[in-house]
Amino acid sequence: MTIHLSIILFMPLAAGVIGAFLPGRSGRWLVLAATVGVLAYVIVMLADFDRGRAGLQYVTNDRWIPELGIRYQLGVDGLNLFMLALTAISWVPCTLWACFRELDRQRLFLFNLALAETAVMGAFMAQDLALFIVFFDLMLVPFYFLIGGWGTGERVRATTKFVIYTLSGSLLMLAGAVALGVLATPDGGQISFSLAVLQERGVPDGTQNWIVLLFAVAFFVKAPLFPLHGWIPETYRSTPIPVLALLSGVLSKVGVYGFLRIVLPVMPDGSLHWQELFIVIAVFSILYGSVLAFSQDNVRMVVAYSSIAQLGFITLGIFAFEQKGAQGAVLQMLNHGLVVVPLFLIIGAIAARARGSESVLELGGMAFRAPVLAALFLLATFATLAMPGSSNFVGEILILFGTFEDKLVYGLVASVGVILAAVYMIRVFQRTMHNRVGPAVESHDLGGLDLATIAPLVALIVALGVYPQFVVSRTDAATTAKIQPARQAAAAGQTAARAEAP
C-alpha cells in the first residue's frame, strides 16, 4: 500500500488552523483527533514498512521552487521512520495535556502545538536540503510562541534567547547549504538541493570542510552540545512542561538526525576532517552534562543537563564512523525521546504535588502516597540511566562498541558517563520519591489524565527493552548505507596514511 506522507505532514496543521476558527472549546477535539490520526497513520506505516530496503519509501517528489532548485521531496527510510514515530507518539500525550488543562488562549496553544508537529514531521521527512532547512526554521516559530506565551518566569527573555541561539545556527547552515548547492552544480547544470543529487554530485574536500562546520554549529546548538548549550538553562526553566517534553525529547533529535541524513552522506571528507574534533566535543559534553546534572538541585535542570550528555553519546556514535555506533545512535535517538517525554510529564506531576516546587531540597518521600507515580518514575529513571534490559542500554552499548573499534580511548572516557548517569538519575529519584517527606510536598497518586499521558509511554519503554530488535531490524539497512561514504573516506584516509608511513 502507499502511504501519503503529505497527509501525515499537514494533517495537524490543517486541524490546528480550522480548530483556531471553531467556536468555543470544540476546536481542541479536532486537534486532538488529528494528532491521534497521525499516530494511527504512522503505525500503519510502521507495519507496512519494508524493513529490508535501505532506500527511501513512500517518496513524494514534486516541483516547488524550480528557480532555486528546491523540490518538495519527502521520503521515509530506516533513518527517519522511528523519528516520525517518536514525533507522532510524543505529540499525543502533550496535546492531551493541553486539551484538558485550563489554559488561557487554549486554541492558540493548540494551534502552535499542531504547527510544531507539522514542522518537526517535515524536518524529519524532507529529502531536499532546502526543504529541510525550511522546516528546521519553521519549528522555531511555534516554540517561540509556546515558551513566550505560556512559560513561567523570565519567559520572554528565555524564548528570545532560545530562538536567537537556534536561528543563528540554522542561518549559518542556510548559508552553508546554499554554498553546497551552488558549488555542487556543474557548469551549465541546474542547481538542485535534493540530497540524492547533492550526494552524487559532491563538492571538493577543501570546501566541504567549512561547510560541514557551518552545519555542525546548527546541529550542535539544536542538540545541544557543549559549548553551544548556553540557551539551555533559561529556556528549560521557563518552558511549560509538555512543550519542554517535546523540545527536549523530539526537537533535540533533529540536529543529530541532520548529521546522519545530510552531513555524513553528502560531505564524507569534510566529516572525516572534523571527526576528531566532533568526537572530543561529544565526549566532553557527556562528561560535562553528567557532572552538571548531579550538581543541580532543580529536577528539570538535572534532566536538561543529562540530555546534553545523552546527545553527546548519540553524536559520539555517529562520528565513530562505524556501523554499530551509528546504529546505536539511531536507536538512542528514539530511546532518549521516549524516556525524556514521560520524565518531564512526571516532573510536571511532581511539581503539581509540591506547590510547584521542582527543587530536590524541598521534595522527597512522595512514593508512599503516590506509589504508581513512583513506579513509573522508577522505570523511566532506570531507562534513562541505560540500565541493561532497557532499550537505552542496547543503544549505548552499541555506541560504545562502535567507538571502541577505532577510538578506544574516547570510548573508555565516555563510559565514565554511564556511571555518572547512574549517580544523578538515582539521586533525583531518591530525593523526590524517597527519604523524608519534603517540606513542600502534599503527595497523592496520579489522576486519570496523568496516568493516560504517562503510563503508555512507560509501557512502550518496557516493551522496547524486551524487544529492541523491532527497531534495529528496520533501521539497520538505512543506517549502514548512510555512513558508508564516511567509512570509505575514513578507510581511504587510513590507507593513504599507511602509504606515507614507510
Place this chain on the structure above:
Amino acid sequence: MWFEDLMFFLAAIGALAGALGVVVLRNPFYSVLALVGHLIALAVLFLLLQAEFLAAAQVVVYAGAVMVLYVFVVAYIGGSDEPLRPEGGAVAAFGPIFAVALGIELVIAFAASGLQALDSQGADVGAAFGSPGQIGSLLLQQYLVPFEAASYLLLVAAVGAVVLARRRRGLEEEDDDDERRREAPVETLEVRV
C-alpha cells in the same frame, strides 16, 4: 590670449571671494549678496568656456530672480546674526578640514587623470557652440525628456511651496498654545485604548 587668462584669474578670484563670503559673513543678507557676486563671476567663467547662453541664463534667472526671492525671505523672517553655540561646535571646527580634504582629493583626481584633453583649451568648436540655437535643438531633440521633466519639476516645486507657505486657518489662532504643542503635537480629546 592674455586677455582671457586675465579674465579667468579675475573671475576666479571673484567666484572664490563670493563663495567665501557666503560662508563667513555672519549676516544672511550679506551672504546673499556675496552669492550674487559669486554667480556673476561664474557667468564670466561660463563665457570664457563659450557658454554664452548659460552665462546669460545665470545672470538673468539665477542672480536675478532666485536671489530676489532670497532677499524677500530674509527680509520676511529677519536675518539675524547667529551667535556661536557649543552644540555642534565640534562639527563646525572639523567640518572645514574634512571639506578641504575632499577638495584636495578632487584636485588630485584632476591632476592625476591621464586625459590629455584636460590640459588643453578643449576641443576646437565652431562659433555655434553654446549658442541658444544649439542648446535649443539639443533640448528639443536629445534631451527632450529631461527638459520636460524639469519643467514639470518646476510645477511640483511651485505646488510644494504653496503647501508649505500658504497661510492656513488654525495656525495663527493657536499661537497661544504653542508651548503645549511643543511636546504634545496635536490634541483635542482623550482616547482610551
Place this chain on the structure above:
Amino acid sequence: MDVVWFLILSAFIFCIGAAGVLTRRNPLVILLCLELMLNAGNLSLIAFARMWGDGGGQVFALIVMVIAACEVVIGLGIIVAMYRARLPIDVDEMSELRG
C-alpha cells in the same frame, strides 16, 4: 586657459560650499551653500562640455539651474513654515529626533 584650471576652481568652490554647510546653523545660509555646491557642479559640467566640445554638458548645467531653483523654493518654503510655527530658524535647534 586650460580646462583643468576651471575644474580645480570648481573643486574649490565645491568644498567651500561643503564647509559652509558644516559650519553654518542658519538654514538660509545653508541653502546658499548648497547653491554653491551645485554651481561647482555646473562649472565643471560646462568645463567638460568645452573640453569635449559637446553640448550635452551645457544642457545638463541648464537643467541643474532649474533644479537648484526648485530646491531653493522648497527650502525657503520650509523655512517660512518653521517661522510661522514659531520655531527657531536654526538647524541645531531642530534636533528633537535623535538616537
Place this chain on the structure above:
Amino acid sequence: MSLADVTAPVIDYKAISPLLATLGGSIVVLMVGLFRGPLVRRVLVPALTAVSLLTAIGLVIWVWRRGDIAPVIRGSLEVDSLALGITVLCCVAGLVAVALSWRDNAVREAGAGEYHSLLLGSVSGMIVLAEASNLVTLFVGIELLSIPLYVLCATELRRRTSLEAGLKYLVIGSVGSATLLYGLALVYGATGQTGFAQISDALGDTVPLGDPLLLTGVALVATGLAFKASVAPFHQWTPDVYQGAPTPITTFMAVATKAAAFAIFLRIFDHALGLLQLDWGPALSALAVISIVIGNVGAIPQRSLKRMLAWSSVAQAGYLLTGVVVGTRLGLQATAFYLAVYLIMNVAAFAVVVARERVSNRGDDISALENLGQEQPWLAWPMTIAMLSLAGFPPTAGFIGKFYLIDASVSGDYTWLGIAIVVGSVISLAYYLRVIAAMWMGRYEIELPTVPRRTVKPASGWSPEADALAQPEVLVVAVVFAALTLIVGIWPDPLFDAARDVGTALSNLS
C-alpha cells in the same frame, strides 16, 4: 542654423504611457483639488489618484516586454522590464500611501489636491529615475523624486517633528544630490558622454579603466545613490525623517524610494559602469556590510516602531546591495525579487503602525502594541507575519528573498557577503522578536515607557473608541499584504517569473 533642421524626435508613446498616466494624473488631481468641499477632498481626489496609479499599473502590464529593448526618445529613457517592474512597485506603494493617508491629518493640512498631486509627482519621478538612461535624466529623476517628498515630510505643519524631518531631509538630500551631481559631472568629463550605453562603450576606449578622474566620479555617484537608498554611512537621515514624517509618507518613502534607488543603482553600476566592477565591487560590498551591521545594531534600542523600521530598512538596504555588488544576472533578479518582498512585508508592518498610532495614546511606541494579540488579532497577525518575514523565517516571503540573495552572492563568489546577511539577520531577531513579544506575551519585561500620555485627535469621520474596524482601509491593507507575505513564501513562482523577466534587462550581464 534655423528651426528647419530641428526634427522632433520620434516618441514611442506606448512605451512611456505609464509615466504619462501618473504625470497626467497629478495634474488632474491638482486641478480637481482646487474645488474645496468634503466630497472632493475625502472621495474624489483619492479616487482619482488611485485610478491614475491603477491605470499606470495596467499600462505597464500592457507594455510589459521581456528582454532588452531599444531606448525611446533618443536614448533618454530605457523602458525595459527592469524599469517596468520598478514602476509597478512604486505605483503599488503609491496606492498603499493613498489608502493609508485617507484619514490622515497630513492630507487636511496640505490640502487633498496638493498632497496627492505631490505624491503622484514623486511616483513619476521614480518612474523617470527607473527608466533613466542618461545622466541628465537620472539627475532630473532623482530630484523629481525627492522634492515632493521634502514637502510631504513636512506637511503636518502643526507637528514640530514633521517640519524637522522635512528640513533635515532637504538639507542632507541636497548635499547628497550636489555630491551626485559633481560625480555625474566627473563621469561625464571622463567619458564625454551622457548616455549610459555610450558611457559603457567609452570605458577603456576614450578613457582608461583605471583613470582617477573616472573613478572619483564613480565614488561620488555611488555616494549620491547610496544616500537615496539609505545605505550606511549615508543613512543618518533615515531614522529621523522616517520618524518625523507622516506615517503614510514614511511607508511610501521606505518602500518606493528604495525600489527606485536600487533600480538606478543596478542600471548605472551593472550596466553603464559594469566594466569597472573590479573597482567598485569591493567598495560597495564594504558599504553593504557596514549597512547590515549599523542598521541592525541601530534598530535594537529603538522604542518607536517607525524609527525601528527605519533602522531595519538601512539593514535591508545592505542586503539588497549585495545583489548589486555581485553584478550578475542572478544578482539583478535577486535584488528585484527582494525589492518586491521588501515592499510587501514593510507595508504590512507600517499599516499596523498607522492603525495603532491613530488610536493609541502611546503613538508609535512599541508599548502601543501591548496585548494586541488578544484585543485585535486582525492587526496582531499581520504585524507578526511581517516581523517574522523581516527576520527571515519560513514560510514567509522574507525567507525566500534572503535565500535568493544568498544564492546570488554565493554564485557571484561573494560567499562572505552571504555570511554577512546571515549574521545581520541573527542580530535583527533581537528587535523583531521584541515586537512580537509585545503583542502576544503580555507586558513581561517590555518595561513600559515614560512617554507622556499623548491625546489623540481622531481623523475626521470615525470615533476614537472604535477598534481597528473603524479604519477598514488600513485593516485591509495590513491583512492583504500579510497574506501576500505568506503566499509569496509558500508559492513564489509567479514572483520568480517576474523577477526572471526583469533579469532579461541589462543585456551586458552574464
Place this chain on the structure above:
Amino acid sequence: MSATDYGWLILAFPVAGLLVISLGWRVLPGRLPGWIASAMIGLSFLAGIGAFVQIQDLPSDERAVVASAFTYASTGDFKVDLSILVDPLSVFMCLVVSGVSFLIHVYSVAYMTSDRGYSRYFAYLNYFVFSMLLLVLAANFVILIIGWAFVGAASYLLISFWYRRGTATHAGIKAFVMNVIGDVGLVIAAFLLLDKTGSLDYSGVFGAVDHAFSRNDTTLVIACLLILVGAFAKSAQLPLHTWLPDAMEGPTPVSALIHAATMVTAGVYLIARMYPLFEQAPTAADISAIIGTATLVFAATVALVVTDLKRVIAYSTISQIGYMVLGVSVAAYGAGLFHLMTHAFFKALLFMGAGSVISAMGGVQDLDRMGGFRKSMPFTFVAFLVGACALAGLPLFSGWFSKDEVLAFTLNRGGGYVVLGIFGYLGALLTAFYAFRMVFRVFFGDPVPEARELEGGHIAHHDPANPMSGESEDVDVGFPGEEHHIAERDWPMKVAMGVLAVLAVIGGYLQVPGVDDAVSKFLDPTFESSRFIDDAPSTAAQWVGLAMGGVVAITGVTVAFVAYRRRRGVTLELRDRFPRLHNFLLHKWYFDELYDAVFVRPAATLGKIGRTVVEADFVQGTIVGGATRIVGAGTSFARAIQTGYVRAYALLLLLGVGGLALYFLIASS
C-alpha cells in the same frame, strides 16, 4: 519436556509472581502476596529439579543445551539472542538460588507481616529471584549483563526498601553505583572478547579462546581483569566491598537472601563460568586468587571488632566469599561452588537468627546492648549456634567440609599458592573466633531487659527508631511495625530456620573426601575441558586439610570462649593496649574515608566548578555575554553618532564621500 523448557519455566514463575503482585497490589489481601510469591519460587525450584533430572539423562558430553527465544538485537557483528544455557553449573546455581530463596520467602511471609510495603516487598523479591536466575541461565554476555544489572537494581530497591530512612537510601545509592561500575567493566570486557573472538555467546567465545588468544595474551588478561571488576563489585571483594556492610540497612531477610546467600556469590559463579578465559590467562586467575585471600583476611579482621551484629555477619560474608573466589581462582571449581552452597545455607541461617534477635531488640543491632537471649529464644539460639558452628568450620558441620576442601586444593597447587593457603587458615582461625564472639555476646551472659521482657511473654516493640541514625522511625513505611511478631512465635519463620539449620548440618555430607563428591561429579561436565580437571588433591591430603581446619576452628572457638566467658574484659584490655590498631580495624581500614576523599569529594568539587566557572563564566559569560557585549557596543556607537544635528549628518556623509573617493584614488593608482 526438555531441560531448556524447564529452564524457561524457572524464569517464568518469578516473572509471573512479579506481575501478579505488582498489578494486584491493591486487591490482594493480608499475607496472600507473600504466599503467592513463595509459591512461585517454590514452583521455580521444582522446575529446577525438573531441569536437573532432564540434564542427568543426557550423555555427559552433551549436558550443555542452549535455547534461544528470539533475536534481542543484531547489527553487524553484534548478534545477540535472548537465549539461555542449561548445563550442570547453571542448574546447580538455579537449585541453590531458588531453594534458598524459597525458604527466605517463607520466612519473610511472617517476618514482614506488619510492614506497609508488604506487596512491594514481595514484588521486589520475586523480581530479584528472576534476575538472579536470568543471570545464571544466560547463554551470552549481553543477557548475562542484563541479569547482572537487574540483580543490582533489585538489591538497590531492597536495600532502600525502608526509603524514609536516609541511611537506607544512602546505602542503596552506594550499592547501586558500585554495581554499575561492575557492569561497565563487564561491558568493556564483552567488547574485547567480541572484538577478538567475533562472538558474544559463551559457546562462541569459549570455543574461540584457545586460537584467538595466546596464553596470557594481554588483551585477554585485561578482559579477565575487567570481568573480575564486575565479579568483585558484585561479590564485595577488595576494593569494591564497601557497599555490602551498608547494605545491611535492608530488611534482614533481604540481607540473608541477597547479601549473603545468592547475589553476592554471583561473582564466584561468573569466575567459574569464565574458567576457559582464566585458564588461558593464568595471571588474571592468580590476581583473583590473591585478592580473594586478601579479602578474606581483611574482612575477618574487621569482623573481630565491629559491634553491629548484622555488620559482623556481613563482613564474615565478605570473608567467606573470599574463600570461594580463592577456590574458583585456583581451579577448585567444585570446591568453590560447594562452599558457595553450604555458605548459602548457614549464612542465611545466621541472618535469620540475627533477624529475630534484632527484632526482639526492637531494631537495635548493637552487640554491646545484647546478651542472654539463650533462655528467651531457645529456638533461635540453637539455629544460630548451628550456623555459627558451620561458619566457624567446626568438624562435621558443612562449613568444615567445603572451606577446607578449598584450602586443600589451594595447597595442592603448591608454589606460591601455599602462602595463600596459610592465609586461608589464618582467616579460618579469625572466623571461628568472631563467629563465637557473636554467640557468646548475644546469647550468653546476663539477660538484657529485652530478653527478660521476652521471657515474660512480651512480644511487642518500643517506639521504633532508626538504630543507625537514631532518628525516630516513620512507621508509615513499616518496620518495625508496632505489632511486629518476633521470630520464635511465628511458624513460617521456624520452618525456614529449621530447614536451613538441618541443611547447614548435613549439607556438608554431599562431598566427603573419599566417600563421595556429589557436587563435583555433577558439575564435572561443565568443567571437563579444564586443564586442572585431573589434578585434585588425594583423599589423604584432603583429610589432612580437614584435620588442620578442624584444629584451627576449635582453637578459634576456644579463644573466643576464654575471651568472652572465662576472662571477661581481656578484649577491653587489648583494645586499650592497641588503640591504633583497634581504630584502624573499627574504621574498616579507612576504605570509606579513602573513597570519599578520592572520588566523592573531587566529583562534587568538579560539579561546583563546572556550575560556577565553566557554565557561568565561560558559556554564559564569554560566549553569550561576549556576543551581546559586541552588539551592545555597536548599538551604543550607532546611537552616539545619531546626534540629531543635521550638520553632523552632513559631516558623516562627506566623510563617507571622502573615504570612498580615497579608496578609488588608491585603487586607480
